[in-house]
Each structure stands twice: as structure tokens, then as C-alpha cells.
Amino acid sequence: MGLVVENVTVKNFRCFRQDQTARLAPLTFLVGENSTGKTSFLALLRVLWDVAFRGVSPDFRRPPYDLGSFEDIVYQRDERSRPADSFEAGFDHLHPLADGGTVNFQAVFKERQGVPFPVVRHFAGKDAWIESDLVEAENFVIRFGIHTEKWERRIFVPDLFVQQAQLFELFNPVMFSRFDSESGSAIPGELFETEKWHPIYDLLRLTNSYGDSYAGAPLRSSPKRTYDPIRPSPDPGGEYIPAYLANVFRQDANEWQWLKGSLEKFGKQSGLFDEILVNSLGNSAGSPFQVRIRKYGSTSKGRTLKGPARNLMDVGYGVSQALPLIIGLLAPEAPRLFLLQQSEVHLHPSAQAALGTLFCSIAGPGRQLVVETHSDYILDRVLLDIRDQKTELKPKDVSILYFEPNDLDVTIHSLRLDDRATIVDPPDSYRRFFMDELRRSVGL
Amino acid sequence: MCAIVDANVRDQVFGAAQSAAGKFFLDWLLKPKGGILALGGKLRSELSDGGRNENFMKVYGELRRDGRVKDVPDGEVEAETANLEAHQICRSNDAHVLALAKVSGARLLFSNDLDLQKDFSSPQIINEPRGRIYTTVEIDHHAYATQQDTGVVTPTHRNLLARTDLCAL
Numbered sequence: 001m002g003l004v005v006e007n008v009t010v011k012n013f014r015c016f017r018q019d020q021t022a023r024l025a026p027l028t029f030l031v032g033e034n035s036t037g038k039t040s041f042l043a044l045l046r047v048l049w050d051v052a053f054r055g056v057s058p059d060f061r062r063p064p065y066d067l068g069s070f071e072d073i074v075y076q077r078d079e080r081s082r083p084a085d086s087f088e089a090g091f092d093h094l095h096p097l098a099d100g101g102t103v104n105f106q107a108v109f110k111e112r113q114g115v116p117f118p119v120v121r122h123f124a125g126k127d128a129w130i131e132s133d134l135v136e137a138e139n140f141v142i143r144f145g146i147h148t149e150k151w152e153r154r155i156f157v158p159d160l161f162v163q164q165a166q167l168f169e170l171f172n173p174v175m176f177s178r179f180d181s182e183s184g185s186a187i188p189g190e191l192f193e194t195e196k197w198h199p200i201y202d203l204l205r206l207t208n209s210y211g212d213s214y215a216g217a218p219l220r221s222s223p224k225r226t227y228d229p230i231r232p233s234p235d236p237g238g239e240y241i242p243a244y245l246a247n248v249f250r251q252d253a254n255e256w257q258w259l260k261g262s263l264e265k266f267g268k269q270s271g272l273f274d275e276i277l278v279n280s281l282g283n284s285a286g287s288p289f290q291v292r293i294r295k296y297g298s299t300s301k302g303r304t305l306k307g308p309a310r311n312l313m314d315v316g317y318g319v320s321q322a323l324p325l326i327i328g329l330l331a332p333e334a335p336r337l338f339l340l341q342q343s344e345v346h347l348h349p350s351a352q353a354a355l356g357t358l359f360c361s362i363a364g365p366g367r368q369l370v371v372e373t374h375s376d377y378i379l380d381r382v383l384l385d386i387r388d389q390k391t392e393l394k395p396k397d398v399s400i401l402y403f404e405p406n407d408l409d410v411t412i413h414s415l416r417l418d419d420r421a422t423i424v425d426p427p428d429s430y431r432r433f434f435m436d437e438l439r440r441s442v443g444l
Numbered sequence: 445m446c447a448i449v450d451a452n453v454r455d456q457v458f459g460a461a462q463s464a465a466g467k468f469f470l471d472w473l474l475k476p477k478g479g480i481l482a483l484g485g486k487l488r489s490e491l492s493d494g495g496r497n498e499n500f501m502k503v504y505g506e507l508r509r510d511g512r513v514k515d516v517p518d519g520e521v522e523a524e525t526a527n528l529e530a531h532q533i534c535r536s537n538d539a540h541v542l543a544l545a546k547v548s549g550a551r552l553l554f555s556n557d558l559d560l561q562k563d564f565s566s567p568q569i570i571n572e573p574r575g576r577i578y579t580t581v582e583i584d585h586h587a588y589a590t591q592q593d594t595g596v597v598t599p600t601h602r603n604l605l606a607r608t609d610l611c612a613l
Contacts, residue, residue: 423511428476431510
């Protein structure tokens with residue numbers, strides 16, 4: 001499995017004017033002051049993911065993000081200047097089908113019906129490329145190329161937002177014309193050898209190859225004393241979590257033991273809880289249930305003092321804040337891309353550090369985490385776990401993206417780690433506030 | 445520029461007994477585009493006092509977050525320490541400090557230990573470039589004695605911290 005997203009490029013999007021590239025790794029942190037575009041970057045990643053890999057239309061307002069309309073999203077220097085008429089973004093993807101090579105995806109967004117629409121989508125692999133280009137109001141041109149040869153076909157699409165995502169599914173080589181670069185005209189019906197199509201089909205398969213990403217926000221679900229069983233449907237606030245736990249508990253004893261064990265391991269490391277229980281108030285699958293946690297006390301003569309099992313609503317915010325995220329990360333059918341926003345909220349520093357260790361255990365080539373954070377405890381723990389080789393992650397597997405405000409624009413710095421997991425040569429402003437505070441505290 | 449702080453001046457830099465030159469050194473470490481602190485081996489626990497020196501821990505943590513700690517694995521320092529001790533070329537009993545300089549590339553030492561100063565200045569031990577000493581001890585050659593901190597930051601202190609070439613790696 002290759003890394004899903006790396007080398008994200010962005011231009012004229014929100015506060016990012018200049019064309020810049022951010023290096024993503026299996027575990028990526030977004031750090032910087034408030035209002036420097038970190039959450040916008042997460043929202044952009046999810047939209048790129050949807051547009052590139054899921055065959056769905058972009059939605060910059062899907063919870064937990066809401067970036068507004070096109071004019072809220074496109075770059076505008078200041079109140080006197082005109083907003084840009086488009087923005088561009090893309091990424092590289094290590095694609096297992098493309099000879100282990102990298103596929104580059106780029107999209108150009110323009111305003112359609114008040115919101116951003118990907119007028120150009122371009123996938124380029126090692127041997128081939130495909131592209132959809134909205135050339136007129138309702139007319140797309142689908143192009144593809146292999147080495148120096150190029151083919152194209154014009155498609156009428158009356159409902160842009162419904163149909164654009166499925167454009168590549170209309171692909172049928174017989175319906176394309178070869179584009180003659182010398183005459184600049186299309187030569188209809190000219191076919192070529194079948195084996196040439198393989199790299200094209202690889203790219204086409206990529207356009208609908210992954211499930212949804214996980215987007216977590218610092219929202220706290222509203223815990224209840226007793227739940228009625230419902231079909232769990234993931235939501236950013238984690239309201240589905242009690243039902244998910246009850247489903248696993250009632251339907252699959254092995255999976256429940258594994259999930260319970262994993263949750264309790266994190267619970268102990270973080271100090272949040274020692275035991276998690278599902279208490280069914282009846283024998284049928286439709287019976288109400290409760291989710292409870294328990295803390296342990298001291299152990300004496302082989303006997304551990306156990307506290308009372310408490311409902312989620314009777315314990316601190318930290319537990320109900322953290323549970324959706326932890327379960328989201330640990331679930332066997334978890335997505336390949338996690339976009340996490342300030343997951344440290346409500347957590348004690350020890351729990352934040354434990355979260356860092358959990359991130360290290362989850363992140364890898366097959367499961368990529370992008371974490372917006374203000375927590376030194378998370379970052380410190382991750383870097384120390386890597387330095388002390390308490391995780392399989394290596395320094396190259398972590399990227400720290402520092403969002404540096406620069407007048408009204410923002411520059412993204414991809415910070416590198418040395419072999420001792422120390423940040424190498426960050427910009428002067430990176431820790432300036434903290435250094436100034438420290439200088440003051442030590443009397444300088 | 446990469447520097448080492450010896451345990452015998454720890455309190456002058458990080459502790460309650462801060463001297464003028466010690467404070468100047470700490471300011472240099474913490475200011476923008478300031479110094480890099482080399483750390484590893486036995487000196488790590490000497491400076492942190494087993495984690496009890498709160499000021500040092502705060503400074504170390506923040507320097508590390510800002511990429512300004514040359515953090516050498518303890519094992520590498522210990523191996524080089526054993527190598528130096530085997531060759532019996534050190535007059536001081538601080539081979540671990542010299543070893544840290546050799547493996548980290550640090551070429552500035554803040555220390556008031558005269559034997560260690562001589563070792564650190566010896567091209568047979570520390571070379572390319574040679575080590576330089578930042579100190580609050582002055583030698584009175586007439587009286588064959590040393591004089592402790594004069595309470596001022598001298599031009600020598602300023603010149604040493606203004607250099608950018610005292611790093612081997």
C-alpha cells in the first residue's frame with residue numbers, strides 16, 4: 001500500500017496566495033497560530049480526496065468544516081483587491097497500480113452556482129494522463145494521452161454537480177478521436193492497440209478507488225444515561241459511538257474483546273479510565289443499553305480496588321471527547337485518511353501525550369493521519385517515541401507543517417526531522433512566542 | 445554555533461546562582477538565531493539533576509522543540525568516552541564532556557574547570573576547529589591563582605558568542 005497523499009500543492013486558496021507545496025507523511029501535524037489556514041487546509045484535503053478518489057462532487061460545507069461560498073474560499077489579497085477567479089490544488093499519490101510510481105492529481109476550481117467547482121481534473125501517471133476540462137457552460141472535454149499521443153472526446157453534461165464526478169465512468173476508447181498535434185484537429189475513429197490502454201485504465205480505476213475520509217472535529221458528543229439501539233452512522237461529533245459499541249458488543253464477541261482491550265489500553269495510558277463496559281438492559285438486540293467506564297485504584301494482595309462503573313455523562317468531558325476519536329482510529333474498517341482537528345481539547349496533558357503514542361501506533365503507509373494541533377504534549381511525545389524507537393515510525397514518517405503568517409498571506413513550511421527526531425532549521429518565527437515567554441520566566 | 449555547558453556552571457546558567465556571563469549565555473541560547481546546545485551521555489543527567497532542575501528542563505524542552513538541541517545518543521557519547529579514557533590523553537576527569545564535543549561537533553565550552561579547559565583547548569583532543577572556552581574564572585598568573593566571576597560580561601564573552609564557526613559538523 002502506498003502513501004495516499006503527499007506533496008499537496010495549493011494556490012490562491014483562502015490565505016495561500018503563492019503556489020506552494022506541503023509535504024505530507026504517514027503522520028502529519030499542522031501547527032501555527034489561529035487563523036492561519038490549518039482547518040481550511042484540512043477541508044481542502046478532504047475535498048481533493050473526494051474529487052480525486054471517490055467520484056463525488058466537492059463540498060466545502062460538509063461538516064465538520066464550513067468554508068462558505070466560492071468568494072469566501074478563493075484568495076483575496078485585501079478589501080480593495082479583486083478576488084482571484086480560480087484556485088488550484090493537488091497532490092501526489094504513490095499508486096500501487098502505476099508501476100509503484102507516483103500519480104499526480106491537480107484540480108482547478110472556479111465558481112459555478114456560487115460554490116467552487118473543479119473545472120479541470122488532471123491525473124498524470126508515469127506513462128499516461130487523463131483529464132476532464134469544462135470548456136463551456138455544460139460541455140466537458142475528456143482527454144487522455146500516452147507519451148506523445150493524445151485523444152479527446154466532448155461530452156454534454158446538463159447537470160454539472162451530479163454528473164461531473166462520474167465523467168470518467170463514461171470512458172470508452174471507441175468513442176474517442178485522436179488529436180493530431182500537427183494539424184490541431186481531431187481524427188475520429190482512429191483506434192490504437194489494446195495493450196496501450198492499461199495505464200489509462202489504471203488511472204481511471206484510481207478515480208473511484210477509496211472510501212470516505214475521517215474528519216474529526218473538537219466536538220463533544222452529548223452522552224446519555226441510557227441509549228436506544230440505532231443503526232450507527234458516523235458523524236463528526238461522535239453521536240454514533242455508543243450505538244457502535246453496543247453493536248460490536250452484541251454481535252461479535254471476538255471483535256468486542258479486541259476493541260475493549262485496545263480502548264482500555266489507551267484508557268490506562270491516558271489516565272482516563274481502566275475499563276469500559278456495555279450494559280444491556282434486556283436480552284434482545286432492540287433492548288436499551290448503557291455505556292459505562294470504571295477507574296481502578298490500588299492493588300493489594302493481588303486484588304485491585306475497582307471504582308464504581310459510571311455513565312459517560314457522569315465523568316469528565318475528556319472521556320466523551322476522546323472516545324469517538326479513539327474508536328474512529330481503532331475501528332478495523334477505519335478509513336485510509338484521517339483529518340483531525342485539535343483532538344487534544346478537554347484532555348489533560350498526560351492524555352494528550354498518550355494520544356501522541358496512539359497516533360504513532362496507527363499511522364503508516366496504509367493509514368494516514370493529518371492532525372491539526374496546538375498541543376506540545378502530543379508533538380513532544382511523538383518525537384520522543386520516534387527518538388527512543390518506541391514506535392515503528394521513523395523521522396521521515398512525520399511531517400510538521402508550520403503555517404507562518406506573513407502579512408495577510410500564509411506560508412506553509414514543511415519541517416524536517418533529523419535522525420534524532422529533532423526539528424531541523426525551522427523559521428525564526430516558529431517558536432518565537434514560546435521562547436519569549438520562557439525568556440521572561442527565567443528573568444531575561 | 446553549537447555549545448556545551450559543563451555541570452560546574454549549571455547554576456550560573458540555569459539556576460538560582462546566575463552570573464552576569466551565565467545570564468548572557470542563556471540569553472544567547474534563547475534569542476532568535478541563537479545558539480545550539482549539545483547534550484548527551486552523563487552530562488544530560490548532570491545538567492538536569494536527574495530531571496529536578498526545573499529551569500534546565502524548561503530551557504531544554506523549548507530548545508528541543510525549536511530544533512536547537514544537538515541531541516546525541518548516550519551510547520555514542522559513552523563509547524567515545526571509553527575511547528578517550530583508553531588513550532589516557534585527558535588531564536581532567538571529564539572525558540564525557542570532551543567525548544560529547546567530539547561526537548556532536550560542538551566547539552564552544554562553558555566551564556570553570558581549569559583541567560577541562562586545557563583538555564578542550566588541546567588540539568590533540570579537540571580539533572578542526574579547535575575548541576574555545578567561555579568561562580567566568582580568570583587566572584591570575586602573578587599569584588598563580590584563580591579569580592571567580594567578576595560579575596561582568598567581558599568583550600571576550602561577547603566575541604565568543606558572536607562567532608559562527610565553532611562547530612565541526
